[in-house]
Amino acid sequence: MKTIKEIYDLFLKQYGPQGWWPLISHKGSNPTKSGSINGYHPGDYTFPRTREQVFEICLGTILGQNTAWPNVEKALLNLNKLDVIDPKRLLSLDEDVLKDAIRPAGYFNQKAKKLKGFAKFFLHLRGRIPKRQELLDIWGIGPETADSMLLYAFKVPTFVIDAYTRRIFANLGHIDEKADYEHIKALFENNLKSDLIMFQEYHALIVEHAKTDRKIKSHSGDLRIRNRRKTS
DNA sequence: AACCAGGACGTGA
DNA sequence: TCACGTCATGGT
Structure with a gap:
């Protein structure tokens, strides 16, 4: 069975640096085959550079x-046009317009x-980096959203788990299909050295692999995303 | 034309 | 705890 680290190396070799998290305020292109549009900045880990980009x-x-x-x-882009990618201005924006x-x-x-709700919390932070539990206490922020914020916005080396991660690594035999979020997260964090850039790349690569695998007809063996379809 | 997407919450058992 | 329904637009 391939190790967690070996799978990361395979993905990185196959897809290259992903340039997450995409920013509309950045005019970089996305060289990867799937996904969309602008905002990706592969190989450049200096983002976010401003408090506005964090937000x-x-x-x-x-x-x-x-x-x-x-x-x-x-x-x-709509929010940007309204100039409300800013906690105070977002809070004062009319609900229906939002x-x-x-x-x-x-x-x-x-x-x-x-x-x-998050904008209000962000304002109270005053530049401080939030604790994971603080984010989870906010209505509408679950484990994946909290970890994504920490990893990509606040630069905290925490691992993000999503549905793809669960399926891929269940298929590989590393976990049970119905293992809970925290268990899977611990598997990654216990088997990898804590590295912000690698954690950022790994999650992005899993998503990229999922997008690629989904659209091709012959999927990537054990790394497949789709569950087996009933052959009836 | 179903199916699903870079989930989270509320509910009843 | 946990399985299931709900939320909603837009791609393929």
């Missing part, structure tokens, strides 16, 4: 919940509340 990433993690990235990007702006990202009723 933008946090908004993106919420808007990205169970949502394809191009739709998140549309929502972020909903309309983020509509492309789906779940706009819930996400409007989530964004405002």
Whole structure:
């Protein structure tokens, strides 16, 4: 059985640096085959560079919940046009205007509340890096969103687990399909040296692999994303 | 034209 | 605890 680290090396060799987290305020291109658009900055780990970019990433993690990235990007561009990628200005924005702006990202009723709730929290932070539990205590922020914020916005080397991670590593025999989030997270953090850049790349590579694997007909063996379809 | 996407929450058993 | 329904737009 391949180790966690060996799989990372395979993914990195296959797909290259991913340039996460994408920023609408950055005009870099995305050289990878799947995914979309602009904002990726492969090999450049100096982002986020401003407090506004930190906030933008946090908004993106919420808007990205169970949502394809191009739709998140549309929502972020709308918010940017309204000049509300800023906690104070976002909080003072009319609720219905906010909903309309983020509509492309789906779940706009819930996400409007989530964004405002987080904006209030972000304001109270005053530049401090939040604890994981503080984020989890906010309504609308679950483990993956909290870890994504910490890893990509606040540069805390914590591992992000998503549905793909669970499926891939269950297929590989590293975990049980129904292992809970914290268990899988511990598996990665206990078998890898704590490295911000590698953690950022690893999660991004898993997502990239998932996007690639999903669209090709003959999937990548044990690294497959899709569950076996019933052959009826 | 179902199916799913870079999840989280509320509910009832 | 845990399995299941709900939230919603837009790609393929």
